[in-house]
């Protein structure tokens with residue numbers, strides 16, 4: 001899973017990236033795009049690991065991607081940022097809500113909308129090109145796929161009205177549109193980047209409507225990321241910060257993207273795997289290995305809570321809470337799965 005960090009210049013994207021990934025700036029390398037991998041905290045994995053004492057414990061991971069500035073100026077530069085984030089699964093949109101010497105007062109709502117406009121325009125270009133192409137094909141006797149045509153026309157209608165595609169869950173989820181990687185269809189979390197002293201969201205008048213929003217104090221968090229544990233504890237108390245920004249941002253992004261985790265356990269490895277909600281068992285198997293999907297027989301499933309209630313896998317089996325499920329079983333958050341397959 002990859003989260004792309006976007007936002008206006010000077011909104012704090014680099015600072016947010018460094019806070020989240022706990023990485024310091026590699027000086028002189030500022031034009032390049034950067035990727036940071038972070039581990040998704042999950043207390044259930046800690047518990048399973050304590051129970052199985054495996055050789056390896058593997059948490060889910062998330063990648064943060066900070067687009068590079070590109071080599072060209074002007075329009076081409078902007079274009080390249082959007083091209084760079086096309087294959088991200090979701091967007092983290094950083095909006096300036098801090099003041100600084102020589103800066104204008106923050107205008108968070110207007111700033112957020114300006115970026116949204118760019119996403120919308122970028123998608124509109126893609127949709128219009130594709131519709132032209134389909135019309136041309138049709139004149140040459142090639143029939144378009146009706147579902148695709150209908151959906152593309154709906155996209156165009158929405159984008160023409162400056163409505164981002166993420167407002168339409170069926171469009172955002174449509175398999176047939178996936179290849180277009182529409183930017184405004186991606187789940188987006190707005191991070192208001194506040195002054196150190198301010199822990200609040202902008203008041204309603206300055207909030208964009210219908211968006212997932214949270215506050216980050218990126219500069220503070222960045223400083224925090226570079227402290228020793230002792231220093232950090234003191235600092236957290238002083239600024240009234242509870243969970244680290246990373247934890248909060250990851251959690252919100254997970255919710256936003258409709259993601260969840262299932263687990264595999266054993267003496268060798270305890271591991272969390274990330275899947276979308278409503279994933280079939282056979283597709284969850286594929287996340288581990290395509291062979292498991294191909295040779296899928298059954299999924300042996302035990303809910304995490306049932307394992308905790310029973311105390312051990314063997315006890316859970318005696319109680320009858322270990323189930324055998326078929327290919328189309330919808331995996332639930334916290335399922336512990338043992339796939340039976342042959343290759």
Ligand SMILES: Nc1nc2c(ncn2[C@@H]2O[C@H](COP(=O)(O)OP(=O)(O)O)[C@@H](O)[C@H]2O)c(=O)[nH]1
Nearest residue numbers: 009010011012013014015098194195217218219
């Ligand atoms: N006061 C304050 N300054 C910040 C904050 N986040 C970033 N800055 C400053 O704003 C400037 C731009 O930040 P930067 O991360 O480079 O923005 P980018 O252009 O979006 O990558 C830098 O001087 C940062 O130190 C913040 O939360 N509070």
Ligand SMILES: [Mg+2]
Nearest residue numbers: 012013014015
């Ligand atoms: Mg930057």
